[in-house]
Amino acid sequence: MIQRLPSLVGLLAALLLAGPAAAQLRGHGGPVRALAVSPDGRLAISGSFDQSAILWGIDTGTALAVLRSHDGAVNAVAALPDGRFASASEDGRIALWRLGRTEPEQWLTGHAGPVAGLAVAPDGRHLGSASWDGTARIWPLDGGPSRVLTGHQGNVNAVAFLPDGRPVTAGADATVRIWPPESAPRTVATLPSALSALCVTADGEIAAAGADAVLRLLRADGGVRLAVEVGPNPVVALAPSPDGTRIAAATAGGTVAVVDRATGRILARLVGPGLPVWSLAWRPDGVELVTGGSDRLVRRWDARSGEPIGALAMPRPADALAAYHGNRGAEVFRACIACxxxxxxxxxxxxxxxxxxxxxxxxSVPGYRYSEPLTRMDIVWTPETVARLFEVGPARYTPGTKMPEQTIGSAADREALVRFLETATAPR
Incomplete structure (x- = not known):
């Protein structure tokens, strides 16, 4: 993969020399967690669990630059109207990138937890961020302090803006919150399940979805106008078409539903290799969708027909645990294989x-960027220390880790995991 940003002249030349349509953009080493398309539709930026963002020429299928400055998975990206791009990570930071530069032009810092979502305000001068620290922030892109939005009870997973510039957020507390100017009361809509995805159409309707696999369309006063079942799997990303007539909903089951906003009818289903689709974005023509998922690919689709654009091979990636079928430890480890x-x-x-x-x-693994607290710890990984990690949880055993919090309550399952790792990770 390309490790440095090309010159701006070289980048433009690559775009002008576009070849046949590429249905799959390959380059990430982990699931593609975030996607955004530039206003002119020629570029995309993707973020991945592999801690990188990639800048793509969509029509060439070429990775024009691999951006590596974050200390954790890149959970959110955005394309700014002035040609810059933003990326946000589980390290709690937001990077602003400009074409032709090898490092971020600017860092936005202040969140105390992973940043899960980004959105650009209608005026193009503000950036919204949603974080697992329980807050959202509104950042002036021309400098100055951010506005901190507090009130969610738990992770804030998504942020968007109404046409008049008011921020909207959604979180694990199952609420959609509409934030007025500083002194006015906010509007809170409580929905039936935890929310992971949010978007706003150009005329101000709010779409929200999450664990119960139902897409709900809300008015600006928080009332639900329409509810559409798009499951059976949880919805993890939403995007409105440029003309506002459709909403695309990506699911953890590997499909994307294109929903008619007026009637709630599902117009098309984009069916991939059966792995979660974590991210999606429309190109400005409203004809094409790009998606990113657990197969590490960015894929291109005709949103009207539901068919892939260009030649498409969709084999399900090889199961790395197939050789351990029936092994209890391997089944416990399956939750870890994405990372x-x-x-x-x-x-x-x-x-x-x-x-x-x-x-x-x-x-101590060469080439991996660890959080600073871990580099100061004096732990050697043994069957006992690995078991202890999952008994008490990473946050207690390795404070400062970027690892998602998880525990294994069963002593038998912890022992099975350790025995599996002794076999599966031994030098060959």
Whole structure:
């Protein structure tokens, strides 16, 4: 993969020399968590669990630049009207990038937890961010302090803006919140389940969805106008078509439903390889959708027919645990496979490879960027320390880690996991 930004002249030349349509854009080493398309529709930026963002020429299928400055998974991206791009990470920081530069032009800092969502305000001069620290922030892009929005009871997963500039947020507390100017009361709509996705149409209707796989369309006063079942799997991303007539809803089951906004009718289903679709964005023509998922690819689709654009091979990625069928430890580990590989030739993903983990000091895999607190710890990974990690949870055992919080309550399951790792990660 390209490791440095090309010159601006070279980048434009690559776009002008577009070849046949590429249905799949390959480059990420982990699930594609976030996508945004530039206002002119020629470029896309993607963010991944592999801690990188990639700038793409959509029609060429070329990775024009790989952006590596974050210390964690890149959960959100945005294309700014002035030609810049934004990326946000589980490291709590937002980077602003300009074409032709090898490092971020600016860092926006202040969140105390992972940033899960970004949105550009209608005036193009403000950026909204949603964070697992329980807050959202509104950042003036020309400088100055951010406005902090507090009130959610838990993770804030998504942010958007109404046409008049008012921020809208959605979170794990199952609420959609509409934020007025500083002194006015906010509007709160409580829905039946935790929310992970949010978008706003150009005429001000709010779409929200999440764990119960129902897309709900809300008026600006918080009232629900229409509810559409798009499941059975949870909805993890939403995007309105440029003309506002359709909403695309991506699911953890690997499909994308294109919903007619007026009637709630599902116009098309985009069916991928059966893995979660984490992100999606429309090109300005309203004909094409781009999606990113757990297969590490960015895919292009005709949103009217539901068919892929260009030649498309959709084999389900090889199951790295197939050789361990029936092994209880392998089944426990399946929750970890999106972020960790087992062999050195597969490299790092969102987390470091586990190849050769036993006997290795914490935070010592070459080429992986660890959070600073881990580099100061004196832990050697053994069956006992790995079991302890999952008994008490990463936040307590390795404070400052970027690893998602998770525990394994069953001692038998912890032992099975350790025995599996002893086999699967041993040098071959």
């Amino acid at each position: 960790h590989t087992l062999s050195p030739d597969e490299g790092n993903r969102a987390g470091p490879t586990l190849a050769g983990i036993f006997g290795r000091r914490i935070a």
